[in-house]
Amino acid sequence: MAEAQVQVQDEDSLVEYGFTRVIITITAILCALLEIIDTTIVNVALNDMRGSLGASLTDIAWVITAYAIANVIIIPMTSWLSKQFGRRNYFAASIIIFTAASFLCGNATNLWELVAFRFIQGMGGGALLVTAQTIITETYPVAKRGMAQAIYGMGVIVGPTLGPPLGGYLVDNFSWPYIFYINVPIGIIATFLTIIYIKSPKYGEKLKASQVDWWGIIFLASFIGSLQYILEHGQQDDWFADTTIIILTIVSGLGLLLFIWRELVYEHPIVNLRVLKDYNLRIGTILTFILGFGLYGSTFIIPIYTQSILGWTATDAGLLLVPSSVTTALMMPIIGKLLERGVPQKYLAAIGFVVFFIYSYWMYNMMTPDTGSEHMFWPLVARGFGLGLLFVPITTLSLSTLRGKDIGEGAAFTGMMRQLGGSFGIAIITTFVARLSQQHRVDLLPNLSKIDFKVQERLQAYQQMFMSKGFSVNESLDKAYQLMEGSITLQSTVLSYMDIFLYLGILFLICVPFVLMIKKGKGKVDASAMH
Template sequence: MQTDTMVEYGSRRVIITLVAMLCAILELLDTTIVNVALNDLQGNLGATLSEVSWVVTAYGIGNVIVIPMTSWLSRQFGRRNYFAASIVIFTLFSFLCGQATGILELALFRFLQGIGGGALLATSQTIITESFPAEKRGQANLIFMMSVIVGPAMGPLLGGYIIDHYSWPLIFYINIPLGIIAVLLTLQYVRSPKYTDKMPVNQVDWLGIILLATAVGALQYVLEKGQEDDWFSNHTITVLSVIAGLGMICFIWRELIYPHPIVSLKVLKNGNLAAGTIFSFIYGFGSYGSTFIVPLFTQSQLNWPATNAGLLVCLTSLSSLLIFPLTNKLLKTGVKPQYMMGTGMLIFFINCYMSSKILTPETGFEVFFYVLIFRYFGLNMILLSISAIAFSTLKTKEIAEGAAFTGMLRQLGGSFGIAIITTFIARRNVFHRTSLVSHLASDDAQVTERLNQLTQSFKGHGMTADIAMNNGLKLLDMTVNKQSTLLSYMDVYIVIGFLFLACIPFVLCLKSKKSIITTDAH
């Protein structure tokens, strides 16, 4: 239980707010900065698409494990000490990420970096909010929301510029000087509340921590490697699936019966919060997953420079700075959050459908830009509505725990979304390739004519008939691969879109009391 006020004034409040914003931006920037580096990492580290996606999801899993424990850890060690230690962990493993020589090593360091980063966002919001008096909490939330928008938006642009002009380790090294500054300022200016409910070490829910980490880690491995290892025909995948299932069941049981749980599941008895956590998972799945696709597609299929791919994501993400106040105002004027969320999901479905139709080998920057701007209208409406519904019937003391659950499920949904999307692309790619090849019969006049044209073209460059024929066949094969991959990306958008469309009837059935508008972003 917190016993003293944390309101700050003057230059001290400004410095504390800037430090908290810097840490929030660093944490969120690292969730997206590697997206535009995936193509480069594949080539430099000799990894497959499935393997390189671990660089993204490992960080998210680290976040997921530590976020629900943040409040408890702050009480145990003091907010300032815990916050400073988290920055040190984040900064140290940023350096080690840049030193990695293999994809598994990099994924491990990203996981540990995520352990440190998970506390930065959740604690930054608390620090900013409590530094302002109650009548200015709206201003505090707006400041924090700017960090939430700017961090993910700048990540792809900064990452793209680094990839095009330098080398991939620098995307991690840039955290080091900023992290050092943040640690020094935190120790100097950030205060810790006085808590009266610290827990003795012998009462710590160590088993709950181990079960949560084991279950989430095992499930993530299954989702990432299942496609590559032929799912349950592989002994490791089967064993880890059982471990994930039993681990999660045991974790839930442990948290419900233990007198001092690391995660208080009892708050989920509130129906609106339970619904909010489910929709947070779905939101994370669609939001993170669709963001993951864009830079990957534009670089691997359209051969865009990483800077261009990053600029596209950055500009469209920053549009949220204009969209967010509009959607927030609609909620404040009395529009029911259920209707707002349902409308947002419909807009997102339409956007996914539009996205699938614009994908061609020649799609330009401008087309992507306008379609992605439309996407953020839907996502902002969904995110704010989830917060309004989830917290509308919670008591004040339950809001922090509720925010941790929605944040954890959103991050978990994003990690699972990326893992499932990479598997889905691989499977659909095989399906479409098989289908396309079945139509390329050797006695087909059009196929024969196309092959002859290619052969003659290569012979015109001085090649022998045999070499020209082989090169013609290779070029046809490359064309088939490119087309099957394009169709696979189209399928991903359609599936994500229909997932959101199917949720609309359930959203409209929700009930909410007077809304508590919050810019939750844990």
């Protein structure tokens, strides 16, 4: 009883009001946005980086891979590191590491320098997400924590879609180092605000160096790091036809088994796996994984489709996602208010999964080689509506039956699963597009018979077009066949994108009964011990 009273007093000491709460909220959201935008902002700058650094397409992909690997390694350890160094100190140090690494990335003179600095940037950035969520949540009183999660959710959901248009603008108008330099002034301001305004909860005794779970850290890094590499490079290296992929699959599997064993038997584990005994958290981590799959997967596939099929610029492709982001941002405060008024989270999440299915099915029916931005506007608004309904309810449901310091571990699990879901989503979508395109091509070819009147008519029209441009009869016929070949490739690729959207929609629809099975938490979500 006495311990519970101390916990409530400590929780109350972290709640802020008025101007201070506004400043802390802005600081935490800025840091979360910095981290998330940097996961997607580099995508549109890769070609410019290749040119100036003299790198191959395979090598330049390491700029994304290094950051992602560092992210998913550090996120599960965030709770433990906060306890060791104090929340405010750890958060401020993470911002400084992220900001300094951003400056070094912009100054990199060769590819592997850039990759090394991106890894360091990811180590600093990974900590910002979960810690920012915790800081925002415990700055608000318990009755307002649905709204706190909604405010944090705005940054997490909107961030991935802000990256491509912002990156496109900076690359088109300045040069690629500025996508990193833009972090520096924001990072400096956030560091000062953190030191001045953010408080740390009181923790127990710190571990000595000899008590630190070094083996747990090594096993976690080998499992997550290898898995992330496999997901990032699997398709381009032809998966298990590549020796490196096979070796890293074995390393990842062994790392996982040894990590689970170590965390269950060691007295001071780096990640407390016992918290997964909680039913809601187990279901919540799966749903968060699927949310990450849909969020990052759809953010990845839409710019690829618009650029490769419709011939749009990187900036235009990025701007297409803005209506979706604005809709999500507008939805978040509404969802927060609904949760405060006692609307069950599982019903909101179930509606969100249904809306995301409707968006996916809409895109499946609407995609053609000539689809315009006006056709995609309302489906993308539906996407934003669905994501708004999903993020906050799933996050609060996952943590709703946890108590005390277990909530910090739960937040770390959901953060890691969202990132891993995104990595799996991008890897699986990339593979499926390649495989399904080949299958559709095989299926389409028998429909093109030389004796078919429509085929002959199309070939003759193409041939006449090239002959009118001065090519000979034979040259024009060859070019007509090439154009027909290109048309088949284009159509088969569009069909593969249609399939992806259909499968993505079905995946989200399957989640609805599982959401409705979630137990109701006892009262409001208490995130006071989230680290």
